[in-house]
Amino acid sequence: MLIGMSMSLFAGGYQVRLQGQKQTGMGLIGTSTSFGASSIFYNPGALSMMKTDYSFELGANFVNSNVIYQSTTSSYTAETDNPLSTPAYLYGAAKLTDKLTLGVGFYTPYGSSSKWDKDWAGKNLIQEITLQAFYIQPTLSYKINDKFGIGAGLVLVQGNVDLQKALPYSEQSYTRLKGSDFSAGFNIGAYYQATQKLNIGIAYRSHITMKVDGGTAIFRIPESLESVVAPNNKFSAELPLPANLDFGISYQITEKFMAALEVNYVFWGTYKELSFTFEKNGDVLDNTNPREYSNSLIPRLGLEYQLNSMFTFRTGGYYDPSPTNEKYFTPETVSLDTWAYTFGISIMAYKNLGIDLTYLGTHGKESVKMYEPDNFEGRYKTTASIFGIGINYNF
Amino acid sequence: MKYKYILLAAIALGLFSCKPEINDGFTPSAGNSDFSTYVALGNSLTAGYADGALYHSAQEQSWTNLLASQLKEVGGGDFVQPVVTSEQGILPGKLKLAVVDGNLTPIPAEDGELEAFYPPLGYAVNNLGVPGAKVAHLLAPGYGNMENLAAGLANPYYIRFATTPNTAVIEQALAMNPSFFSLWIGNNDVLGYASSGGVGDVITPLADFTNYYGALAQSLASSGAKGVLANIPEVTSAAYFNTVPNNALKIDASTAAQMNLGLSYIEGEINSILSQAGLPEFSYNIEFKSGANLFLIEDNNFIYRDLLNAIADTTTDPLNKLLMKRVQFRQMTASELLTLTTPQDSLAMGMGSFMAVEGVAVPVPFGIPNQYVLDGAEMQLVATTIESYNAVIKNIADQYDWALVDINSIFDEVKDGIVVDGIDLNADFATGGVFSLDGIHLSPRGNAMVTNYFIEAINNKYNSAISTVNISDYNGVEFP
Structure with a gap:
């Protein structure tokens, strides 16, 4: 009951796929498309299908996310005051041979934070949380033939977490936990051009367990209680970053018009509980918090229309069902059933240099949710608007 | 010119942050009452x-x-x-x-x-x-x-x-x-x-x-x-x-043995009085054990209350007077309660247990006074x-x-x-x-x-x- 971790607010749980602006523009679909170096994230199998010898992509997103909470037994409302977060990415890929492509991706999928008012009704559950994760993914992709590519990447993650919640011993009492971890996983994919018009992609990102060991725990409590709870402590916790299985198809309806469908199956079921153990006063502080997530399936639809050699327009949408459990919905991770829509424009600005602009809007469905162990209930609603900009250079 | 409009449109979209609003939330109402005064x-x-x-x-x-x-x-x-x-x-x-x-x-x-x-x-x-x-x-x-x-x-x-x-x-x-x-x-x-x-x-x-x-x-x-x-x-x-536990009389084995000894001494004293009056032998039926024991309390319904009070009232020996009162005690039952006002320092000094009294060779029982006990x-x-x-x-x-x-x-x-x-x-x-x-x-x-x-x-x-x-x-x- 003491602490918990929260993830991104604009997607179910931790899955944020703002890792390429072209993909973002069409509903975050990227498994069955080959847009260049950003395939390192979306589908390593598609990387070898890039049409140029070199590809570089660089981009950033400006995330403005909001959560509103209302008590179910009063007119009390609270809103998060989240700072603008700016997840960014950088990819570079080069064809070593005609068949073999090497790439490296750097991306920050969890560059978000959520901040409730210090005195809000749920302050004893969470006041503030920041999660950052820096990913580096060296990737090799191999083109078996002109139609079929496979690829694999090693995923190296540096994760940092920093959270604070109030303690009910005085107005100023709180605990703050800071920790970091370095862990690894993999990302594999295959890409198949079934016909001239039909592309199929499949990708799998492995489960990664973030383990914080010896994180810093501070307890600001009245002095007379410090004999029960040490003011400075160390903690350990584990957080699963679940595996993903993505499958997508895209179809070139006309020369200019392309449609794509994708499903992401997210293995959230591994997120059973969040446990914290402390170096000192473990008998008082150690706690296990049930989460009991369920696997979720995210369907996506995306469209692309190439106006001319200079302008390409994209749009898309998806439905991201909440993986959370009815009994264990915490304001640390306000993950609601979410509808999202996207828009994107790509401009071939100058020779091989392209600029991509996107907008992603999400709407979490207004729902009454409860975290039973803490007897904390409320009506939640979420929105996020994300403006993205990227440049790419392919030659 | 095209670029400019597209950029403006994109920026407008990006900065457009729609804050969520609760639609079906709580609506305060007085119902069919009037709370004005x-x-x-x-x-x-x-x-x-x-x-x-x-x-x-x-x-x-x-x-x-x-x-x-x-x-x-x-x-x-x-x-x-x-x-x-x-x-x-x-x-x-x-x-x-x-x-x-x-x-x-x-x-x-x-x-x-x-x-x-x-x-x-x-x-x-x-x-x-x-x-x-x-x-x-x-x-x-x-x-x-x-x-x-x-x-x-x-x-x-x-x-x-x-x-x-x-x-x-x-x-x-x-x-x-x-x-x-x-x-x-x-x-x-x-x-x-x-x-x-x-x-x-x-x-x-x-x-x-x-x-x-x-x-x-x-x-x-x-x-x-x-x-x-x-x-x-x-x-x-x-x-x-x-708050005040009724069984916080925590003693080790040797203290328990001493207290049991004190108890039998008191029982002996009482029984010598009883035998003079031709009354049957009495026992408190208490045995102190190592660990947590229930406290002793004053017993207003002590079986020989009147007899012992009469002796206390007539004796000229102040020690005997004290003893005749102090022996009227019993052990608390597990469900009986002590008030928050029970003096902790007195408990620490032996109230609720046995206490040394000057002039008496063995410790003397000291039941917690009635006003602190909900019997x-x-x-x-x-x-x-x-x-x-x-x-x-x-x-x-x-x-x-x-x-x-x-x-x-x-x-x-x-x-x-x-x-x-x-x-x-x-x-x-x-x-x-x-x-x-x-x-x-x-x-x-x-x-x-x-x-x-x-x-x-x-x-x-x-x-x-x-x-x-x-x-x-x-x-x-x-x-x-």
Whole structure:
């Protein structure tokens, strides 16, 4: 009951796929498309299908996310005051041979934070949380033939977490936990051009367990209680970053018009509980918090229309069902059933240099949710608007 | 030019941040009640008494004041309290928590000067809670008259805000023309007895309680106001009776052996008296063991009480006199309770156990005095009384169709611990968050909790939608 971790607010749980602006523009679909170096994230199998010898992509997103909470037994409302977060990415890929492509991706999928008012009704559950994760993914992709590519990447993650919640011993009492971890996983994919018009992609990102060991725990409590709870402590916790299985198809309806469908199956079921153990006063502080997530399936639809050699327009949408459990919905991770829509424009600005602009809007469905162990209930609603900009250079 | 428009459009989209708004949320409503003039009747709980005193910040965070401020959202008017400006209170007794010899201990607070209760405030108040009031007191003319104080027929807290010396509390309440009232009374009709271990006060007989409560209800009903009643919690659910453990006589094997030796010595003394009187042999049937033992208490029903008292009264040997009294003890049963006021230092020195007495070769038993003990018979009496009081209160609520807060059941549940908004609440002293340092009255957090139960009962009865308060806005006891 003491602490918990929260993830991104604009997607179910931790899955944020703002890792390429072209993909973002069409509903975050990227498994069955080959847009260049950003395939390192979306589908390593598609990387070898890039049409140029070199590809570089660089981009950033400006995330403005909001959560509103209302008590179910009063007119009390609270809103998060989240700072603008700016997840960014950088990819570079080069064809070593005609068949073999090497790439490296750097991306920050969890560059978000959520901040409730210090005195809000749920302050004893969470006041503030920041999660950052820096990913580096060296990737090799191999083109078996002109139609079929496979690829694999090693995923190296540096994760940092920093959270604070109030303690009910005085107005100023709180605990703050800071920790970091370095862990690894993999990302594999295959890409198949079934016909001239039909592309199929499949990708799998492995489960990664973030383990914080010896994180810093501070307890600001009245002095007379410090004999029960040490003011400075160390903690350990584990957080699963679940595996993903993505499958997508895209179809070139006309020369200019392309449609794509994708499903992401997210293995959230591994997120059973969040446990914290402390170096000192473990008998008082150690706690296990049930989460009991369920696997979720995210369907996506995306469209692309190439106006001319200079302008390409994209749009898309998806439905991201909440993986959370009815009994264990915490304001640390306000993950609601979410509808999202996207828009994107790509401009071939100058020779091989392209600029991509996107907008992603999400709407979490207004729902009454409860975290039973803490007897904390409320009506939640979420929105996020994300403006993205990227440049790419392919030659 | 195209670029410019596209960029502008994109930026406009990006900066367009639609903040979410709740559509189907909570809508405050008065339902079929009228909360414009709320008047609170009751005792110390209604007044906002806490930590052994009625002081400024506790009064501000009384459940009545919290309820009144929630009522403002549904048409409630001003709620005037008989404002105490002193943080120390009106009468002495305020406690604070301090670390004494490494332990958190309530000690007398020093938060400035006491505030005089006389002359009276001179303004009419909505909060008519009078600390110490029993049911009959709310009906009694002259309960606010300074001249009656010496005779014990007046109450300083009421003297302070009575509009005229002889106006009864209920009359003053009706003079406010209440549209809504709360009445939480009756605790003191049994609590005074219980909190003094059955020594300091008498229980109001049920027939009297029924008459007085009925008369109060009738007066309130005649005003046309709607209202909410609250019943009486079990005394055993208060920290006052649950903090000092009855089995904290922790001894090692050698101490236990010594005490058993002392016990047989005492038994020998008693039996030599008994055999002279031709009476059968006596045994305490106590065996001290290594570990936790139940305390010894004074036994007013000791089997040879009269005989031993007679000897004590006639003997000229002061030691013998002492012994004849001290041997009238028994061991507590597992269910019997000690009050929060049980002197800890005396316990540490041997009260409740055996104590060395000058001139006696062996330690002498020293039962905990009666006023600190709620024994089995007293508990039984208190429990049945509360049960029958609550039946009266329930009948009245049904009869007039008023809301009823079942504090009895609620506190019973709280005793075992509940969680609200991530905060653990239970009846533990100091750390439980519900009770203030006197162990009977509520902390600000306890008041907030009670406010929400009142709101729940009112909403259910009158189909209203009064907002609850956030428990997390209120603190438990203040830790140093």
